[in-house]
Amino acid sequence: MTEQKLSEAAKGVYIIAATPFTDDGALDLQSVDTLTDFYLRCGVHGFTLLGIMGEAHKLTSDESLAVVKRVIGRAQGRQVIVGVSHAGLENVRRLAHEAMIAGAAGVMVAPPVGLKGDDGVYNYYAQVCTALGPDIPLVYQDYPQTTGVYLSPQVFERMVDDFKQLVMLKHEDAPGLAKLTRIREGEKKPGRRRVSILVGNGGIYYPQEMRRGADGPMTGFAWPEMLVQVYDLFAAGKAEEAEDLFDIYLPLVKHEVQPAVGLALRKEVLFKRGAIKSPKQRAPGSSLTATDHAELNALIARLDRRLAASGHGRKVAAE
Numbered sequence: 001m002t003e004q005k006l007s008e009a010a011k012g013v014y015i016i017a018a019t020p021f022t023d024d025g026a027l028d029l030q031s032v033d034t035l036t037d038f039y040l041r042c043g044v045h046g047f048t049l050l051g052i053m054g055e056a057h058k059l060t061s062d063e064s065l066a067v068v069k070r071v072i073g074r075a076q077g078r079q080v081i082v083g084v085s086h087a088g089l090e091n092v093r094r095l096a097h098e099a100m101i102a103g104a105a106g107v108m109v110a111p112p113v114g115l116k117g118d119d120g121v122y123n124y125y126a127q128v129c130t131a132l133g134p135d136i137p138l139v140y141q142d143y144p145q146t147t148g149v150y151l152s153p154q155v156f157e158r159m160v161d162d163f164k165q166l167v168m169l170k171h172e173d174a175p176g177l178a179k180l181t182r183i184r185e186g187e188k189k190p191g192r193r194r195v196s197i198l199v200g201n202g203g204i205y206y207p208q209e210m211r212r213g214a215d216g217p218m219t220g221f222a223w224p225e226m227l228v229q230v231y232d233l234f235a236a237g238k239a240e241e242a243e244d245l246f247d248i249y250l251p252l253v254k255h256e257v258q259p260a261v262g263l264a265l266r267k268e269v270l271f272k273r274g275a276i277k278s279p280k281q282r283a284p285g286s287s288l289t290a291t292d293h294a295e296l297n298a299l300i301a302r303l304d305r306r307l308a309a310s311g312h313g314r315k316v317a318a319e
Contacts (some may be wrong), residue, residue, distance in 0.1 A: 002164035004049050004078075004079075004103040005106060005137050006079060006081060006167055006168065006196075006291060007167055007196075008168070008194060009088055010167070010168060010196040010198070010215065011215035011216050011226045012215075012216045013043070013044045013045050013216050013217055013218075014044070014046035014079070014217070014229070015042075015046070015047055015048065016048045017039065017049055017053075017054060018055075018270060018276070019032075019056075020032055020035055020278065021276055021280045022277070023278050025280065025282050025283060027059070027064065027067070027069075028276070028277060029070055031071065031278070032070045032276075033074055034274075034277075035276050036071050037074070038071075038270075038274075039275075040075070040076060042225040042227075042228060043183075043224070044227075044228060045076050045078060045216070045228075046079040046105070047075055047080045047081070048080075048081045048170075049051075049067060049071055049081070050064055050082055051083045052084040052143075053140050053220040054067075054083070055281060055282055056083055056085075056281070057272065058282040058283075059282075061091075061094075061095065064095065066103070068082055068102050069272070071185045072102055072104065075102075076272065079105035079106075080096070080105055081105060081106050081107065082096070082099040082108065083110075083141070084096045084099065084109060088128060088133045089128065092131060092132075093132060093179075095107075096132050096136055100136055105137065106137030106139055106167065107136060107139065108139035108140075109141060110141035110142075110146075110149075110150075111125075111144075111147055111149040111186065113147050113149070113151070113298065114148055118152055118154065121149065121151060121159075122155050122158060122159060125138075125140070125159055125166070126162075126163070127207065129143065129163045129165060129201050129300045130312060134164070134165055135165070136165060137168075138163070138167065139169070139174075139299045140159070140169050140170065142156075142171055142173055143170070143172040143200070144170060144173055144175075151184060152171070153182040153183050160192075160193055160195055162211070166195065167195055168196040168213050169195060169196070169197045169198075170198055170200060170300070171198070171199045171200070171209070172200040172201050174201055174205075175312075176205075176253050177209065180214065181212050181213070183197065184212065196215045197214050198218035199216075199218065199219070200219045201219070202220075202253060202256055202257035202262070203219045203221045204253055204257050205270050206230065206246060206253075207234075207242060207243045208218075208226070208230075209237070210230075210242070211231040214228055216246045217231070218305055219268075220237065220266060222269035222273070223249060223252065223269075226246070228247045229312075230245055230246050235244065235245075238256055245312060248303065248307060248312065249303065251303070252299055255296070263281060263285070264281065264285070265292075267280075268294055269296070269300075271309040272300070275285075
């Protein structure tokens, strides 16, 4: 069981977990186990389930809860955040309460697609907080590239002031570095509460975001050990070493964030690393061509050569 609820002090690497399926598209709970173990061996500090990478919109409600319970039961006390976004607030409320009963640390909610204006954003989350109740920690998922909803620093600060259960921003706006700086500067005002900020976008801006005050990444890069090692170096005050290590992985970070095919690449890597039995996405999903496979293999080979030359050889493998 998770030891405590999510709070403003949360930091570290919260891996966005893939949802494994069999070759025929069925939910693969055995691979949920092996994938969870793989992430733990990589040193992650927490998990985020049922996000976009987790293909949450393709799961039934029963399957969603089965994944949540399976990971929480195997996560060795790591905090688990559960994505509960849905067009209907009653569905948000129900899954959130079921996840918390199962042992989740908190829930993540994205604004509905097409929500307009600062007042629209504020009023929606006021309804979310009422529906959840004050005891469920809330993460705002800021991903305007998918939702089309822009979160201004001003309205976020207003929500932080008014909604005490809002403890984290999942920051994925792009370009978003200036917004991150603006929020961190605003927190220095007397009486302003500082919340946790974890960053996504595949980790493509990870070092710069850490320098600007992020508390860690929340993304699904298929080499989680890099995310952890870079975080540890930043925490130790070794920012330049952290960037040097990140640079070695950058070609694959960049390759994985491709629109449409990125999840197929990520699951293929997890499959190659033995973490899941099949790279299958539940339909509809993208697939890789023979050229895609050859390209990925070449990039992995280059990564291994560069890691070996740097003394950071790959050490994590699924059992």
